[in-house]
Amino acid sequence: xxxxxxxxxxxxxxxxxxxxxxxxxxxxxxxxxIGLGLTExxxxxxxxxxxxxxxxxxxxxxxxxxxxxDNLTVDELDVTDDGEIAALASKYEGTAIDxxxxxxxxxxxxxxxxxxxxxxxxxxxxxxxxxxxxxKMAKAFLPHVAASEQKKIxxxxxxxxxxxxxxxxxxxxxxxxxKAAVNxxxxxxxxxxxxxxYVIGLIAPGQVQTELLFASGFRGPxxxxxxxxxxGLMTVIDNINADxxxxxxxxxxxxxxx
Ligand SMILES: NC(=O)c1ccc[n+]([C@@H]2O[C@H](COP(=O)([O-])OP(=O)(O)OC[C@H]3O[C@@H](n4cnc5c(N)ncnc54)[C@H](OP(=O)(O)O)[C@@H]3O)[C@@H](O)[C@H]2O)c1
Numbered sequence: 112x113x114x115x116x117x118x119x120x121x122x123x124x125x126x127x128x129x130x131x132x133x134x135x136x137x138x139x140x141x142x143x144x145i146g147l148g149l150t151e152x153x154x155x156x157x158x159x160x161x162x163x164x165x166x167x168x169x170x171x172x173x174x175x176x177x178x179x180x181d182n183l184t185v186d187e188l189d190v191t192d193d194g195e196i197a198a199l200a201s202k203y204e205g206t207a208i209d210x211x212x213x214x215x216x217x218x219x220x221x222x223x224x225x226x227x228x229x230x231x232x233x234x235x236x237x238x239x240x241x242x243x244x245x246x247k248m249a250k251a252f253l254p255h256v257a258a259s260e261q262k263k264i265x266x267x268x269x270x271x272x273x274x275x276x277x278x279x280x281x282x283x284x285x286x287x288x289x290k291a292a293v294n295x296x297x298x299x300x301x302x303x304x305x306x307x308x309y310v311i312g313l314i315a316p317g318q319v320q321t322e323l324l325f326a327s328g329f330r331g332p333x334x335x336x337x338x339x340x341x342x343g344l345m346t347v348i349d350n351i352n353a354d355x356x357x358x359x360x361x362x363x364x365x366x367x368x369x
Pocket of ligand 1: 164240315
């Protein structure tokens with residue numbers, strides 16, 4: 112009798128999902144666009160995914176994914192909210208996070224960031240999300256990343272943050288400043304933590320067909336689907352390491368100049 116109970120309990124335990132050995136990724140802005148694509152792809156790969164969204168109750172597509180994948184959890188996170196960042200870091204205290212993906216970002220109102228009209232409140236809002244958000248996340252989750260195998264903190268930047276490429280077109284002042292600033296912030300954090308095995312890097316998704324791209328007014332030639340971008344980004348994320356981290360890497364593996 113005892114043996115039967117033992118066997119039954121063992122079978123039950125073995126059938127429960129165990130993510131102890133799976134790599135873990137935390138993604139900001141998981142409810143739509145590139146973040147949603149990355150969330151699904153990592154869940155599909157069998158990683159443990161901590162997907163975050165400002166408003167989980169309204170994140171229908173993300174919640175559908177969470178129903179499908181046992182290895183995906185959804186948490187509330189606005190990257191400008193210090194309290195929410197601290198609460199999430201505390202909730203996952205002791206959890207090793209291999210890849211912290213600072214994906215969340217805003218373009219801002221494009222009519223408020225050009226030579227005719229510069230709205231500094233709008234620029235401050237963009238900086239809060241695109242620069243200070245990733246910096247706060249890196250600080251709050253450093254212990255979780257430190258405890259992992261891969262130790263990667265990767266932030267989504269853009270070719271629009273490149274000084275070298277600036278002369279191609281004007282406008283988007285706040286967005287461009289924010290991506291240039293977050294590039295520098297992440298480089299500085301990487302320099303501070305040098306030699307400790309961290310990979311504090313910058314990745315870029317290409318021109319991807321999302322709400323952000325459509326709001327920018329860009330259309331057509333050169334743009335790619337979320338799936339194409341995500342497939343490339345995952346290879347970039349797999350390959351980036353403490354020796355190769357440096358210039359921002361585009362989804363196709365090409366470096367973007369500073
Ligand atoms: N699409 C492109 O062509 C392109 C090119 C270069 C770089 N990027 C970068 O790629 C990243 C993803 O962009 P996307 O194209 O997927 O944009 P998207 O479709 O507009 O999605 C942006 C995501 O960021 C979230 N977000 C915005 N503010 C947030 C905050 N304060 N806290 C937490 N989440 C917040 C949004 O959540 P809500 O739904 O709650 O607003 C949404 O999930 C961004 O960093 C963007 O700058 C995109």
